[in-house]
Amino acid sequence: MSPSLPSAHATTTTTPETSATTLTVDVLGRGGDGLAYDRDGCLTVVPGALPGETVLARLDDLHMAPRRATLLAVESASPERVTPPCPLFARCGGCAVQHLALPAALNWKAATVRQALAQAGFAETCEVSLSQAPAGARRRMDIGVRRTTQGLTLGFHARGGDLLDVRHCLVLAPALDRLLTPLHDLMIRVRGLRRDGDVVVNLLDSGPDILVRTDGALTVDDRALLAAFARAHDIPRIAWAPVDQREPAEIAAQIAPVRHRLAGHAVVPPPGAFLQATADSEAAIRDAVLAMLPPRLAARDEIIELYAGCGTLTFGLAERGRVLAVEGNPDAATCLKQAAGGLRISVLQRDLNRQPLMARELAAKPVVVLDPPRMGAGAQMREIASGAPQRVVYVSCNPQALTKDAALLKAAGYSLAALTIIDQFVWSAEVEAIALFTAPPAKRARRR
The missing domain is CATH 2.40.50.140 (Nucleic acid-binding proteins)
Structure with a gap:
């Protein structure tokens, strides 16, 4: 803060x-x-x-x-000081506050969010809900890999920026933690890794789903290695992509179907897809968003969901009304389309940074729900503020971006009506917030 x-x-x-x-x-x-x-x-x-x-x-x-x-x-010493449980705490950049008791850490993060909103002009008090994820529940890891003349390093970045070799992490779910050493041993043998790469692992319902990025092309032997690794560790799918390009990943090895459920609906996430950090936090975010919807939606009303991803919130929203889900990533949008058949969900693949939904498309809507990337909603937020839908439910992972975007709503006359704060990135400085903003009565009246 x-x-x-x-x-x-x-x-x-x-x-x-x-x-x-x-x-x-x-x-x-x-x-x-x-x-x-x-x-x-x-x-x-x-x-x-x-x-x-x-x-x-x-x-x-x-x-x-x-x-x-x-x-x-x-x-x-502060009475809130505790002994950090990880021996790498002073060096690893992944955890910032292991020396702070968890209740105090949650209060600090809550104060960070409140200050971000106050800086945007929302100094008023409102209903606030707090929750915190436990350690050992993180179901996604993004780890760096570097090959040097001294050997191979696989792990997280140290506070000074260098890559730190990590073989055990208390933050991760056990199924991911157990993969750190085997992945290190695997990447030593991958010839497509010349110097730098990374490995993204999502823990899906079907098991760990791996995306390997390297700075060189995979060889035939590399692909055989990945297939053998998948069989040895019950990994349904391993995909590969170049580390310096954003082109779609290709499947390097698959031994079983990939499956996952979001709000009870089956999806097949693309390799490296975005997931909320923990399953419990995903449910808490979804519950908070649903609680912030209008109490009643008419049959003709449509919920606008921006930055929908693979449907983390979409399926829950569709239980309350018709949903237009907008997502910029083609693979995520395709995943959502394939899972949305027969539901009250329309999916639009659209880059909202370059082509935001315009104010006139949002003006008559009862609610807009958005979960933007870390840098915020940018041009899309200006259109939301100008269109002035009755409610805006904003899911934030970055208090600084929240300040910038919420300030536009404040200038448009919105009020802060409810706030949920979730510490799903335990021991880090990161925090998730879900805020409900309501349009001024005059603008709501003009729509009736």
């Missing part, structure tokens, strides 16, 4: 014999690092420090703004 600087404070003393500074930390920054002021009154980032703590730290670069410091010792 970006602090309000006048409210942050720190007392600093310099210890000459150690060239260290004592700081009192007031807030957590957006990335989960402690923020304080150093002896010169400059804002200082102290990774590993928590609000209320007095710490001994070394200032690393006096020319940066904000300055950065290395935590040397915690002299007075």
Whole structure:
């Protein structure tokens, strides 16, 4: 959370014999690092420090703004400090706040979302619901692979940016965690990996679904290796794509059908498809969205769903009314079309960044539901604000993008009516929010 600087404070003393500074930390920054002021009154980032703590730290670069410091010792610990359960915590960039008790982490993330909305102009209070996923439930992993003269590294990026070899991760569901070492041993032998690649694994109902990206083409032997790996580890499908291109993936090995269910409906997600991080969080997001719909929809009413993906929300929405589901990715849109037969769902494949639905197409709608990418809805959000549908249900994975997009709704006269905050990325700085915005009464009246 970006602090309000006048409210942050720190007392600093310099210890000459150690060239260290004592700081009192007031807030957590957006990335989960402690923020304080150093002896010169400059804002200082102290990774590993928590609000209320007095710490001994070394200032690393006096020319940066904000300055950065290395935590040397915690002299007075926060009551919310806990022992990080992972030995890689200080190095791995995947988890930012393993040293913060989970209830406190949820409250911090909730404050981050509330501040994002306040910065957009929504300072009013509203009904807020909070939930948190457990560790060991993540069903998607995106891991980097690098081959050097020293060997092969497979894992997550360290805080400094380099790839860190990881063979065990407490965040992942056990079925994915068990694959880390076998995948490392597999990628050593894949000749199509010259230097850099990555592996995306989704845990579907049918089992792990793997997409391998490499910087070289697969050889015949590589394909045989992938097929043998699939058989040995009960992997229904392994796909491949070039690491530096966005062309559709090709199936390198398949030993069984791929199947998955979204809100009880069978889908066949494309390789590397987007899934919510945990199954429980997916259900919580869907329940929150459905609770924010109008209580009654007429037979002629249509729910507009933007950035629909493979149908994470679509099938639940269709239980409440007719749905126009718009998705830009061709593979995801095709997946949704194939699963939507016989349901009250129309699917439109359309790049909303380049060709947003226009204000006139949204003006008479009772509700627009959108789950945009991390950078937000961009041009599409301007059309929503201009069209002023009665309700806007916004699913956000990025508080900064939420601030930018929600500010357009505030300028159009919308009010914040309800908010759900879900910590589905446990121990990270990421947070999911679902916000209901309602149009001003005058605009709602003109549509009746």
